[in-house]
Amino acid sequence: MGLVILVTGANRGIGRGLVAHYLAQPDTTVLGAVRDASSLNATELDELPKGEGSRLIVVSLSANNPMDATEAILEIQMQHLIGHIDIAVANAGICDHYGPVEEMTDSDVLSHFEVNTLGPLRLFRAISPLLRKASVPKFAYISTALASIHMIEQIPSLTAAYGMSKVAGNYLVKKIDAENKEFIALLIDPGMVQTDMGSRAAQANGLEKAPVTLKETVQGITYQIEVATKSTTSGQFVNYKGEKVCW
Template identity: 40%
Template sequence: MSNKTVYLVTGANRGIGLGLVSVLAARPDAIVFAGARDPAAQSLKDLAAKHPNLHPIKFVVNDKANNEEAIAEIKKTAGQLDVVIPNAGVAKYVGPVSTTPPSEYRDHWEINTLGTIVLFQAAQELLLASPTGAPIFAYISTGAGSISRYFSLQATPYGSSKAAANFIVKALDAENPTLVVFAISPGWVATDMGNPGAAAAGLSEAPISVAESVEGVLSRIDGATKEKSSGRFWNFKPTFGGMPWDLDQDEIPW
């Protein structure tokens, strides 16, 4: 077993995922597996050339066989898995419930909700055997998945799929005494996924940079414990400004 921390980040070829693996790979005590549908993406090739501790691997969301193969590769290469960050997701439709095609709900739930379950089921044996004794499963959620703190983006396929995955987080926390599992909202981030919604809201781009989001997300993951962190829905950091998407607390209501 390695004395380094072994991470798996999905959706790692762009946006928040690429930001996360870029920061993690720069840590001398980390081994980072960057999961992407195309592990040969230029962004990952360039990063791996700089950091030999970064390993791009093929990861297809909600593909049971592929997820099991990816975990087997991690076990073969590193011998352990300590932190899983399910970041891969989809947000591709804006419109009212009255006209949203059922296929859009199905697509979002398949990726954002079921994909999280499939990943955990594939990773659980290796993850729960982590020599740290307190493995971490940190789901990248969204403030738009909060029911109590609802605000209308007219993106119900996305928001509802994330709210459902948040429920899975609560169940995993209850079912696994040693697993540190929680949801994190990364903020409304200026990425290929976040910017189209910003344009629909009349903004030039989403208000949070990738670097700012990544810093906040990792501040929740680093040092997380079962007692203080698990089974909760964390904000990447409090944000202020009075806009509907601003969340001025550390913890977001479910």
């Protein structure tokens, strides 16, 4: 079967870029998880170039639905006969609140935790049996420099709900690494990328456009995943260039 790689948030931005990268490799099965597999963005994924012997399987998986991850994994096992997953990239995320803390509501915070923290937890619980069947299982979480408590003063932002949820996500992945000696788990800051989310962040910071191209971050993220080992970057917070990010 070759490598089996799962990417959440696969229909746009970094997720789509990761799917395109992996799908272009030979003998690779890419599991593209999207909120709605029947949407135009999702169906267009099948038009991406495929390496020899590679295939794409698109499944519906909404990070804020408690049962979606379990149902999606059951689908790929029963309908598509997937017996293992080598790499899982928890990429799906939201950044929907912009404003000072005093204007942030409980629902703002909870909605971000639902997707950015509970989403990866639900995903890991669902796929861990399949990861355990891989020779070198890897679980990557697309984090953000805004989750660095150390750099709060250095990176002013109005995205506290997003940052809080990503800090919790970082803790989760660090804990996964500590509890599972056979898993390589790492957290990657993709940079401020030229995507819808990254462009909004750039404009909020007075920039004409985000400084990191999609190609740059995809190349960096996939390289960091490829070279990660248990003794090097597993359990570490790094950026797409491989530089350590302060917690």
